Amino acid sequence: MDCPVALLVKNKINQLRAEHKWSQAVLADMVGVSRQAINAVETGKHDPSLLLAFKIAHAFNLAIEEVFDPEDQLTS
Amino acid sequence: MNRSWRKHLSRYVIRMCLVFAAYTGMLFAANFLDGRLDLQPWQRIAISLLPVLPAIVMIFIILDYVRAMDEVWQKIVTESMLISACIVGIGTFSLGFMEGVVSLPSGILIWIWPAMIAIQGVTMWIVRLRYS
Numbered sequence: 001m002d003c004p005v006a007l008l009v010k011n012k013i014n015q016l017r018a019e020h021k022w023s024q025a026v027l028a029d030m031v032g033v034s035r036q037a038i039n040a041v042e043t044g045k046h047d048p049s050l051l052l053a054f055k056i057a058h059a060f061n062l063a064i065e066e067v068f069d070p071e072d073q074l075t076s
Numbered sequence: 077m078n079r080s081w082r083k084h085l086s087r088y089v090i091r092m093c094l095v096f097a098a099y100t101g102m103l104f105a106a107n108f109l110d111g112r113l114d115l116q117p118w119q120r121i122a123i124s125l126l127p128v129l130p131a132i133v134m135i136f137i138i139l140d141y142v143r144a145m146d147e148v149w150q151k152i153v154t155e156s157m158l159i160s161a162c163i164v165g166i167g168t169f170s171l172g173f174m175e176g177v178v179s180l181p182s183g184i185l186i187w188i189w190p191a192m193i194a195i196q197g198v199t200m201w202i203v204r205l206r207y208s
Contacts, residue, residue, distance in 0.1 A: 029078050033146035040148045040207040049147055 010069045013042040016060050031055040084144035091137045099130040131189075148207055153196075156203045160196035164188060 017027060024038045031038075033052065040046035041056070048056065048068075057064040106126045109115075115123065142153055168188060171180060 032078055032080055034078060034081065034149060036204070036207055037146045037148035045207050046148050046151065052147060 009047050010044070011042065012067055012069075013038070013056065016062075016067065017042075020060070027056070027059060030059045081144065081146070084141060088137065088141040092134070095130045095133050095137060098133075099127055102126040102130060152200060152203050152207060156196050156200035157192075159199045159203070160192050163195050163199075164192045167191070 013027070017024070022030075024042070025035045028035045028038045031052065032055070037046070037052075038056075041048045041052070053064055053068055057067045060067060103126075106123050109123050110120060142150060145153065171184070174180065
C-alpha cells in the first residue's frame with residue numbers, strides 16, 4: 001500500500017487575512033497561538049495540527065478545506 | 077505572544093525565581109553543614125546532593141511551560157534542545173578522549189547542564205529564524 005510520508009498543504013490565510021483586514025497578531029490572538037505560529041503556517045514553513053487548522057478555518061467562518069488545500073504532491 | 081502565553085510566562089518566571097532561591101539556599105546549606113559537622117560518608121553524599129532537589133523541580137516547571145506553548149514554539153524548543161544536546165554531547169565525548177592526554181579542570185561535570193541550557197538559549201534564536 002502506498003503511504004504518503006509528506007503532504008504539502010497550501011493555504012489561503014494571507015488572502016483571507018487581507019480580505020478581513022486582520023494582521024497576523026489579530027488572527028493569532030483569535031486562535032490562541034503566537035504570531036510566529038501564524039506566520040509559519042501562512043508561509044508553509046509549518047504544517048498545522050488538525051486542531052489548529054480547524055481553529056484557523058473557524059476564525060474565518062469557513063470550512064477547513066476552504067482555507068487549506070492539500071497539494072497533489074504526495075511523495076512516497 | 078498571546079494573553080494566555082503571557083500568563084504562563086509570568087507563572088514560569090515566578091516559579092523559576094522561587095526554585096532558584098531554594099537552590100541557592102540548599103547550596104549554601106550543603107557547604108555550611110559539610111564543613112562544620114562530623115558526618116558519615118553517606119550523610120555527606122546526601123547533603124552534597126541537596127541542591128539537586130530544586131534542580132529536579134526545575135525539570136517539571138520547564139516541561140509545564142513548554143507544554144503551554146503553541147505547536148510552532150514547541151517545535152523550535154525541541155529542535156534547539158536537540159542541537160544543544162548534540163553539541164554538549166560531542167563536547168563532553170571529546171573531553172573524554174582528551175582525558176589522560178591533558179589535565180582537565182576538576183568539577184567539569186557540573187557545567188554540563190548549564191552548558192546545555194545556555195547553548196539551547198542561543199540555538200533557539202537561530203532555529204526561530206527558520207520559522208520567521
